[in-house]
Amino acid sequence: MLTIGSLGKKTGTKVQTVRYYEQIGLMPEPGRTEGGQRRYGDAEVDRLSFIRHARQLGFPLEAIRELLDLSDNPDRSCHEADSIARRQLKQVELRMDRLKALRTELKRMIHECSGGNTADCKVLEVLRDHSECLTDHDEIGA
Amino acid sequence: MLTIGSLGKKTGTKVQTVRYYEQIGLMPEPGRTEGGQRRYGDAEVDRLSFIRHARQLGFPLEAIRELLDLSDNPDRSCHEADSIARRQLKQVELRMDRLKALRTELKRMIHECSGGNTADCKVLEVLRDHSECLTDHDEIGA
DNA sequence: CTTGAACCTCTAGCAGCTAGAACATTTAGA
DNA sequence: TCTAAATGTTCTAGCTGCTAGAGGTTCAAG
Known part of the structure; x- marks a missing residue:
């Protein structure tokens, strides 16, 4: 179980940013200690890594929300993810x-x-x- | 004498943006009609064109403020303007x-x-x- | 003199965080 | 076991560079 600080260190994210992602619903509400501090597991590390990686590629948060959604539903078409990526590539080239x-x-x-x-x-x-x-x-x- | 709308059209600037530039002190407070509407002359057209052109080149507003300052004081060194431009070029290349x-x-x-x-x-x-x-x-x- | 386009001020919002105040919890050493 | 430092908590406000909307006023053409 990781504190928010170590999660941040592992993923290259500032603590404030992690809380911000939680606030806007990109990250789930994590479990808490008795004293009310956030504790994270491996799933959260993966999710946050995914988000940060996509951010580094310039994806806007709304696109990342869609991508995470696709990732959570493995039966949906890959083409949706592909078209989000293509859109992003166009933006970059522009x-x-x-x-x-x-x-x-x-x-x-x-x-x-x-x-x-x-x-x-x-x-x-x-x-x-x-x-x-x-x-x-x-x-x-x- | 131009209204804010025609000034905007001439320089490719939205009306709100002109007022915003005035608010942050990039554009001077213009003369007003009896009824309180802004009226602009040629100097303002030039100044706003300068600002917009610099914005299109990606200069941040603070850099533009410096450049306008240099432009207002013709005896100061050209090297200052040059170094601002070089800084901007570095940013662009990065x-x-x-x-x-x-x-x-x-x-x-x-x-x-x-x-x-x-x-x-x-x-x-x-x-x-x-x-x-x-x-x-x-x-x-x- | 009327009408409608353009103007006015003021406030709030956008992305994507970041920083600070004021306080609580956790953890390691003495 | 106690304490002090590090890290955590919430909340609010700020950053850049505009943009949009509400609710009201002025101007110019016909």
């Missing part, structure tokens, strides 16, 4: 594309820095002038 | 590296989907088993 465009423009900005005072600073100039800009008026590369 | 690793693992996951039921779903299996994982216990690819 973000990569945006970041690539940003990097290009940032490099251009920096390359032209003359080293004088801000009056003729290329960095500021590029930010001021939107006309040569490659990025569109869309979302932000987050 | 994120790209992380996304690349994520993409690799996601692709691996998806490739192995057998199409049966979730009991032997590779996607879920990969998430369950952390041992082959390329990503470390660090931050999340946001």
